[in-house]
Amino acid sequence: MRTLRIRTFTLLCFFFILTVPWIFYVTAHFMQTNTFSFSKQGPQNEIQQRNLNETIHMIESNPGEWQDPEWQRRLDAQLLQAKMDAVITSASGREIYRSNAARRGAMSAAERFSLIENGRLIGKVAIYMPKSLGVGGISILAGLLLAFFVVGMEMRRFLLKPLEKMSLAARRIAAGDEDVRLPGSRIAEIAEVRDGFQVMLEGLEQASRKQAALEEERRFVIAAVAHDLRTPLFALRGYLDGLEQGIARSPEKMAKYLAVCKEKSAQLDRLVEDLFAFAKMEYLDTELNNGIVNLSHVLRKSVESVNPYARQKCISIASYAEENCFVSGDEHLLERAMSNLFDNAVRHTPPGGEIHVECAKEGDRVKFAIRDTGPGFSAEELERVFEPLYRGESSRNRSTGGSGLGLTISQKIVRRHGGDLEAGNHPEGGALLTGFMPAADSDSPNICTEASNA
Numbered sequence: 001m002r003t004l005r006i007r008t009f010t011l012l013c014f015f016f017i018l019t020v021p022w023i024f025y026v027t028a029h030f031m032q033t034n035t036f037s038f039s040k041q042g043p044q045n046e047i048q049q050r051n052l053n054e055t056i057h058m059i060e061s062n063p064g065e066w067q068d069p070e071w072q073r074r075l076d077a078q079l080l081q082a083k084m085d086a087v088i089t090s091a092s093g094r095e096i097y098r099s100n101a102a103r104r105g106a107m108s109a110a111e112r113f114s115l116i117e118n119g120r121l122i123g124k125v126a127i128y129m130p131k132s133l134g135v136g137g138i139s140i141l142a143g144l145l146l147a148f149f150v151v152g153m154e155m156r157r158f159l160l161k162p163l164e165k166m167s168l169a170a171r172r173i174a175a176g177d178e179d180v181r182l183p184g185s186r187i188a189e190i191a192e193v194r195d196g197f198q199v200m201l202e203g204l205e206q207a208s209r210k211q212a213a214l215e216e217e218r219r220f221v222i223a224a225v226a227h228d229l230r231t232p233l234f235a236l237r238g239y240l241d242g243l244e245q246g247i248a249r250s251p252e253k254m255a256k257y258l259a260v261c262k263e264k265s266a267q268l269d270r271l272v273e274d275l276f277a278f279a280k281m282e283y284l285d286t287e288l289n290n291g292i293v294n295l296s297h298v299l300r301k302s303v304e305s306v307n308p309y310a311r312q313k314c315i316s317i318a319s320y321a322e323e324n325c326f327v328s329g330d331e332h333l334l335e336r337a338m339s340n341l342f343d344n345a346v347r348h349t350p351p352g353g354e355i356h357v358e359c360a361k362e363g364d365r366v367k368f369a370i371r372d373t374g375p376g377f378s379a380e381e382l383e384r385v386f387e388p389l390y391r392g393e394s395s396r397n398r399s400t401g402g403s404g405l406g407l408t409i410s411q412k413i414v415r416r417h418g419g420d421l422e423a424g425n426h427p428e429g430g431a432l433l434t435g436f437m438p439a440a441d442s443d444s445p446n447i448c449t450e451a452s453n454a
Contacts, residue, residue, distance in 0.1 A: 003185075003188040005187075006187055013154070013155070017147040017151060019147075021147060024140060024143030024146075052127065054082075055127060058075060063115055063117065067097075075099075079099050084127055084128060087099070089124045090122075090123050091123060158190075161183070162187070163190065178201065229271065232264040235264050242257055290328055292440050293334060293440075296359050300319065300321070313353075314351050314352050315353050316355070320357065320359075321359035324361055325366045325439075326440040327439060337409065341407070342355070342370065344433075348374040353374065354372070355371070355372050356370075362436075365438055366439050369434045369435075371430055372431050376425040376429060376431045377425055385407055386421075417437050418438045421435040
């Protein structure tokens, strides 16, 4: 739909207001004079002057016939043809002849003269001609009124109605009604405002959907956290009650009860720590302590942190990491992200399995991959593996010891560093976690320092 600027619309309205009265005046002039000429000496004025001369000659040449009805009829015909009126009075002021008096208001006196014969006043004559300026003025006024009426209707159609509808739509939106259809307009400025309103409405709809999703996620997180906290607390309380009531009488049984209590308290500590890290990454706009980090070094440190647990399950970890995998980021957060990935791999790898780690620079980014020989991800898990507090176990038990936040935290940390983390299954079996981050500038002087420290 083509649009007009308000300035162009105003100029068109102004031109229309000036043009219509002029068209009316020209039309009225043509209907009255049968010509488009406005010269005072034009053909129509010559005809009127000739008719006036003939009428004056007829009156002056026959003063004795003024009262003759036949002569008066001939004068009436002459005056009607010439579109004029006349009044003849005697020397004493008595009216002898008067033409159509009903038209006198639209006439103006053109000639007044007295007829004298042999030095004696015979009578007085007044001849009236049409008021041409009156017809022109009326036509101009009519055209002006019509122009203002048309311009007013168009202004209401193009300006006022869209603004009124937009105001009503804004009130409906403020009342919570998002199913509002905004009116279109052929005025560019109003169309731009309408587009702005449409963008705002779409933003409100997206915000409402996001708010609903966040509310649903909040309810899920609260329910999941309550469940996850209740399970170890219930076991911890049961074993503490057993100790208090003296059920564990032998030193071996007391040691077993204390070991279980210690294990449950460690689970609680790990869960609270994961929840705090998740909340910090989700809601706090913390600044990264950026520096040049060797990702291969971070991976080695993360492997060392899970080696004791891996050795308990007889799991071997093979690392194939290049030494030039430098990225810009927060070393502490990156180490936490990689530790979460290795912890997840060790927990889901069966005893005697293997974990393969790769890290290499590919173009302008550093790519890393962690693969285990566990059961891998199911189709449902691949869709929800990075959801907060999601675990593949349908019963939500803690046989694997996870909180359901490790992969979520790792993905958020990698994304904070400008990269991404993806989950999949290796063709030869087992889960495969692949990530990438932008590589640091190879000319940076800090890289040499970091490499020597590593």
